[in-house]
């Protein structure tokens with residue numbers, strides 16, 4: 001579903017990804033690893049938002065940077081959320097939906113999934129951090145994408161919010177949606193994931209079934 005070959009990304013002198021090789025299957029994948037290891041950079045390249053310095057990534061069979069049709073089939077929520085402050089949440093979701101060929105119904109459905117309907121009429125600059133996270137999550141699901149990338153979907157949410165977002169992710173996974181999730185809160189995702197990837201120092205350090213990767217994480221992140 002996502003395949004990276006010798007995927008490399010430099011930011012000036014920083015080598016964020018160093019010849020990454022990985023093949024992520026269909027289903028739910030959790031990506032974990034220490035701060036600054038390259039997880040978000042990997043996700044941004046896979047979502048077609050960043051261009052690789054070298055190597056390539058394929059999502060659903062083609063390069064998302066070069067193929068707009070592929071990019072339209074990908075939903076993404078960045079962390080921190082990348083949202084236009086002077087627009088309302090509704091305007092933003094409608095804009096994303098239009099780009100993906102979705103309709104008004106899909107906007108309302110996505111807003112409802114993350115309990116964003118009560119505030120989407122307000123300008124984004126007036127949102128709390130949790131509201132921004134909910135809108136950013138709704139953005140990823142608008143317009144029926146075939147694969148959804150979520151960077152830290154539980155960040156800035158209260159305990160009820162975290163539980164609700166976990167329920168949505170479980171439900172969408174059960175319905176057959178492909179999801180790739182980055183999370184420092186990795187334990188609950190390891191219980192439901194089909195595949196796990198550990199990225200550190202710009203490399204994939206381990207990839208495989210959650211059972212195989214779990215012991216490595218227990219050692220690296222004992223909390």
Ligand SMILES: Nc1ncnc2c1ncn2[C@@H]1O[C@H](COP(=O)(O)OP(=O)(O)OP(=O)(O)O)[C@@H](O)[C@H]1O
Nearest residue numbers: 011014015016033034035036037038039040041042
């Ligand atoms: N736009 C950018 N410009 C310059 N350097 C960047 C940029 N984005 C990321 N980096 C650098 O690339 C490296 C990898 O960062 P990245 O955000 O991918 O890590 P991460 O694993 O997602 O970390 P975290 O868990 O802290 O979110 C870091 O050294 C970071 O400073």
